[in-house]
Amino acid sequence: MYIKRVIIKGFKTYRNETIIDNFSPHHNIIIGSNGSGKSNLFAAIRFVLSDDYSNLKREERQGLIHQGTSGGSSVMSCSVEIVFHDPDNRMILASNASIVPRPNNEVFIRRTVGLKKDDYQINDRNVTKSDIVRILETAGFSMSNPYNIVPQGKIIALTNAKDKERLQLLEDVVGAKSFEIKLNDSLKKIKETEFKKSTIDKELSELKNKLNEMEWEKLELEKFNKFDKNRKVLQFTLYDRELNDLINQIESLDDDYNSILQSSESYIQELDKRETMVNDVTMNLNTIGNHLKIKINNDLQQAKSNLAEVLNKSADINLKINDLQNQLSLNTEQSTSLMDNLGKIKNRISERQEKLNKILPRFNELTNQELKFKFDLEQLKQKQRDLLLKRSSYERFESKQERDNWINSEIKEQESNLNDLQNHSLNNLSIEYANIKASLNDMDVEINSLNESIAGNEITSNMEGLTTQYNERKRLYSEKIDQRKELWRREQKLQAILDTVSNDLKQSERNLNETMDRNLSHGIASIKEITQKLKLPPDSVFGTVGELIKASEKYKNCVEIIGGNQLFHIIVDTEETASLLMQELYRMKGGRVTFIPLNKIYNDPNITYPPADQYSSFTPLIKKLKYESKFEGAMKHIFGKTIVVKDLSYGLKLAKKFKLNAITLDGDRADKRGVLTGGYFDYHKRTRLESLKNLSDARDSHAQTTADLETVKRELAIIDSEIDKLNGELRTISNQRETILTNVEHQRVKLNNKKSEKYVLEESLQSVVLKREKVETNISIIREKVISYQHDLETDFESALSSEQKQLLETISASISKISNDLTVTSEALESITTTINTLNAELNSKLIPQQQDIESKISEIGGGSIAQDLVEELRSLESQRERLDSEQEEAKNDIYTIQNEIDGLNGEKTNNEKILEKANSQQRLLLKKIENYQKSVEKTLIKKTTLASRRDELQQKIREIGLLAEDALNDFNSLSSEDLLEKLNEANSEISKLVNVNKRAFENFRRFGEKQTELVERSRELELSKISIQELIEKLKEQKINAVDKTFRKVSENFVKVFETLVPRGTGKLVIHRTNQENSATPDLEDETNDMDIDAQPMYTGVSISVSFNSKNDEQLHVEQLSGGQKTVCAIALILAIQMVDPAPFYLFDEIDAALDKQYRTAVANTLKELSKNAQFICTTFRTDMLQVADKFFRVKYENKISSVLEIERDEAINFIRGSSRFADV
Amino acid sequence: TASNGALAQIWLAANMSNLPKGSVLQTNIRESAEELAKVSGCDIEASENSNSITLRTSGELLQGIVRVYSKQAGFLLSDIKDTLSKISSLFKANARVNI
Ligand SMILES: Nc1ncnc2c1ncn2[C@@H]1O[C@H](COP(=O)(O)OP(=O)(O)OP(=O)(O)O)[C@@H](O)[C@H]1O
Ligand SMILES: [Mg+2]
Secondary structure, three states: OEEEEEEEEOEOOEOOOEEEOOOOOOEEEEEOOOOOOHHHHHHHHHHHHOHHHOOOOHHHHHHHEOOOOOOOOOOOEEEEEEEEEOOOOOOOOOOOOOOOOOHHHEEEEEEEEEOOOEEEEEOOEEEOHHHHHHHHHHOOOOOOOOOOEEOOOOHHHHHHOOHHHHHHHHHHHHOHHHHHHHHHHHHHHHHHHHHHHHHHHHHHHHHHHHHHHHHHHHHHHHHHHHHHHHHHHHHHHHHHHHHHHHHHHHHHHHHHHHHHHHHHHHHHHHHHHHHHHHHHHHHHHHHHHHHHHHHHHHHHHHHHHHHHHHHHHHHHHHHHHHHHHHHHHHHHHHHHHHHHHHHHHHHHHHHHHHHHHHHHHHHHHHHHHHHHHHHHHHHHHHHHHHHHHHHHHHHHOOOHHHHHHHHHHHHHHHHHHHHHHHHHHHHHHHHHHHHHHHHHHHHHHHHHHHHHHHHOHHHHHHHHHHHHHHHHHHHHHHHHHHHHHHHHHHHHHHHHHHHHHHHHHHHHHHHHHHOOOHHHHHHHHHHHHHHHHHOOOOOOEEEEHHHHOEEOHHHHHHHHHHHHHHHHOEEEOOHHHHHHHHHHHHHOOOOOOOEEEOOOOOOOOOOOOOOOOOOOOEEEHHHHEEOOHHHHHHHHHHHOOEEEEOOHHHHHHHHHHHOOEEEEOOOOEEOOOOOEEOOOOOOOOOOHHHHHHHHHHHHHHHHHHHHHHHHHHHHHHHHHHHHHHHHHHHHHHHHHHHHHHHHHHHHHHHHHHHHHHHHHHHHHHHHHHHHHHHHHHHHHHHHHHHHHHHHHHHOOOOOOOOHHHHHHHHHHHHHHHHHHHHHHHHHHHHHHHHHHHHHHHHHHHHHHHHHHHHHHHHHHHHOOHHHHHHHHHHHHHHHHHHHHHHHHHHHHHHHHHHHHHHHHHHHHHHHHHHHHHHHHHHHHHHHHHHHHHHHHHHHHHHHHHHHHHHHHHHHHHHHHHHOOOOHHHHHHOOOOOHHHHHHHHHHHHHHHHHOOOOOOOHHHHHHHHHHHHHHHHHHHHHHHHHHHHHHHHHHHHHHHHHHHHHHHHHHHHHHHHHHHHHHOOOOEEEEEEEEOOOOOOOOOOOOOOOOOHHHOOOOOEEEEEEEEEOOOOOOOOEEHHHOOHHHHHHHHHHHHHHHHHHOOOOEEEEEOOOOOOOHHHHHHHHHHHHHHOOOOEEEEEOOOOHHHHHOOEEEEEEEEOOEEEEEEEOHHHHHHHHHHHHHHHHO | OOOOHHHHHHHHHHHOOOOOHHHHHHOOHHHHHHHHHHHOOOOOOOOOOOOOOOHHHHHHHHHHHHHHHHHHHHHHHHHHHHHHHHHHHHHHHHHHHHO
């Protein structure tokens, strides 16, 4: 074992991690200048391996940790690790399991010191300091007194030590000290154990006492057993008797119970019947209530509103008829008054006209006369004028010639005038006349056509057609309206029905939900929703099992019980559908349901029903169910394994034998494993099956009603659209009529215009005629003039008038005056007549005829007869309507009446039913009370029975407790009466009670604990023996110790002499051991004084001293104190090396031990070291070359930047370094 | 050096802090003591053969033996106590039964 490697970090000058590796197991030298850190390296090793650095104070720690001024960060902790190479396993690590051995037989010991911590580690595991101490101890290295580590300057301390200290050193070498400690520990322990031992003895004696007690108990027990057996037999006999009695009693009770049960059964059946009746009646009542509700709320209401409507309408129509009649009478009145007026006016007109007619011939005559007069007068006047003119002009003429000329020119002028008149004016006038005539004709044609268009056949027929169409539409319209009303009524009714049906549906759903858990019902509801939402094909989700089967009333219970919750499983076509639904359910958190996919359902093919020829009175349940064939699989799955039987025990037999489930009609069931289920089942509680059925019924009727409502709504829509269409048509027809009428009006206005135009034309025609006549008169006048002129030509020229002419003039003048007179008269007469005519005409034209026209237009406006006709017709239609309404009214009244009747009937029925219900209920109560009574008595019996049964069980238990008894012992007492038995039993009991403290397990306990005791006693004896042997051992070992110390001392002193002589060949030295009793004995001779027992009280030796002489072998010996420093050093080295020879330490650290020696000793020491280093490791520092010559390895410590580092060097380098520095030192 | 043969158990006992009960009860102290005396060279005083173990080791082994001995005594004591308590509880139970 030697130091292989030292790793220092942060320790003193070793700031950085410094690894000094590959120490030689023999002789190592460390060199370096002063203050470079050699001693620090040794201090590092001591820091780990010796006690010198234990219990560090804060300042001391700080002193150990590197104190850098430069280099920035200061080190906060230091650690030193020493790696031993330990091929012989001298260091025992085994005691601490957590330390893991390292490869290459290396052991790492590390100490780390910070300002707050101080840890030891072995192989990187934290250990305590005492662990380190122990391990080093086992390796033969004492931390407390390491004589093998010699710090700088401390070598002399060894020689200067007291004798006692040296003795201690020696004892350490032997290991006596640690032995002493262990021995003391052991002795202490033995003492402790001694105390335990005494306790053991005490306890053992107690144990013995207890065992004695136990033996006594054992005897008691034997006695007890004898009595006990007797007692048991007695008890058994008694119990047996009582038990038999009890069994009999129970049987009779059972019989009672059965009879009661049977009689109550009939009551229960009756109760059931009543119950169903009550249910029926209640249902009836419900339906009646519904009917009533519908009747009252709907039908009656409707009928009433109908009636009200009809009444309203008829009132309306009456009002209208009145109006019409009023109008009609007003109309006729008006028209008659108008007619009257017309007649009067006509009369007056005709009167006037007559007058006119009377006057007119006279007027014409007078006019003609006047005209004639005027004409005559004109002619005469012309003649007169001509004559006068002739006279005046003739007067101017001197000659005939002159006169003739003038006359001729005059004639010529007159003739041209005439020509002019004849050619131009007359022609013009004729043309104008013809024109006017033609336009008049045109006018007439137009007027005719206009007349035609106003009152022609076409228009009338058109109008008539439109009217008939209009009427037709109108009729249809009212018909449709009626239809619509009817539909409305139906819709309302259906709505009311739907409401009730919905209520029913909801009720059914609620009932169903009561029979299952919320999640499930929610789930089932969601499934419907999902099916609609996802638009799954109709044959994918079928519904719950319960909905899909039908069972007769008789088997409903069975289905209900066998089906159980499976009735709510949902049958689907495939598992895909199921998983789809499940996902959806999961997504919408829609509850939980179970699915039965038809394509995956598996049926046990091994279902065999009992062969019918061997077993009777059973039926497979599945045969009693009705369902669609595609559900066969699912149904078999649920119900296939069940048979219906009459009797449960029979069913149990069958069930076991054929691996089926059996169920009775009452719902008690037995399965193949023999488990029976049964008991009271409330048949009247709503069963799932029934609830499901009700629900589906309700759903059907709901759907039906909804569909009906839908169709009605559709029809309504159709009729609405039809009505709209009719309305449109009516509007167009009336529009057409309107346009035709306005057209006619327009034409009429045109006609009037035309007529007035024609009148104007006629007048202008008149004036043209007049003009022509005038022109013709002029022409004739001119002609006469011409004639007279020609006549004159023939006459002779006379300057004055001829007499004849004069005469003529005179006659003319006379006739002129006469005619003038006549004319005046005539004119006057004419004037008066004209005035009369004018007045008449004025009256006629400006008053009477307009009046007539006015009246006529009014009459035509009123329509004369046609309007009245219309009115009358309307009136008639209204009246017919009224009649219809009357009949409707009658009908409505009848309706109300019948409805009322029905309601009354229903009400009667209702009260009737209620009465029945009441009665049934009261009967029910009675029955219930009876049944209750029965139940009470049954309960009583049952209670009795249970008490008896429990007593029986108790007895059986007791008999069992008594256990098996010998047959003959039992027979001993059979002949005795129960009283005697009791007496005997009491005796036995009293005997037993005397033996109160009998321990029943005394036998066994005695045996067991007896064995235990022997074992324990044996062990305690063994222990005693052990103690003795240990004590012997201790004695022997003590002796051995003394021997060993002696032996070691002897050896050491021998070696000391040897070593000293090699070091100081001329001198001699020896060790002297001082004994306690032989104060000054110089010889280490000790044979017979060691067997004293008080050796451990005081030590045998007091110390070891050294005596040497340096000069001669025979010189007087000197004590160490008397030596020089160098001589002391030599002594110390000799001692250490002597010890080393006896008890080799694993390694030696010598810090400049040769510092004080002269050359001669240095060489001697070096040689000795070389010799010893074969068996031990030496690490030395030196400033001399002597030791370098004998060493194996060399290390140099460098000190740079206040940081030490170590590097391995060659021997030559080392020698050079030493030489250099020593030369340096010399200088 | 010392972990040979009969003394192996003792060696362990000396060095281990917790001794298993089984191994404690199995150890025969007398034999071990004799063996130890033999190896430490007590019996044959004169023979100073190098085989004899050091004083340090024999001290340790002695301590081991004593520890085993003490442990054995402890176990025995507790066993006896156990038995006693069992018996007395039995008595108590009986007394209760009979009353
Ligand atoms: N905690 C510390 N931190 C830093 N340096 C320190 C510390 N303690 C001591 N020193 C330094 O270490 C040096 C002493 O080193 P050491 O005693 O090892 O020298 P040496 O090589 O033995 O010299 P010599 O040949 O004189 O014996 C001193 O210079 C001192 O300042
Ligand atoms: Mg130094």
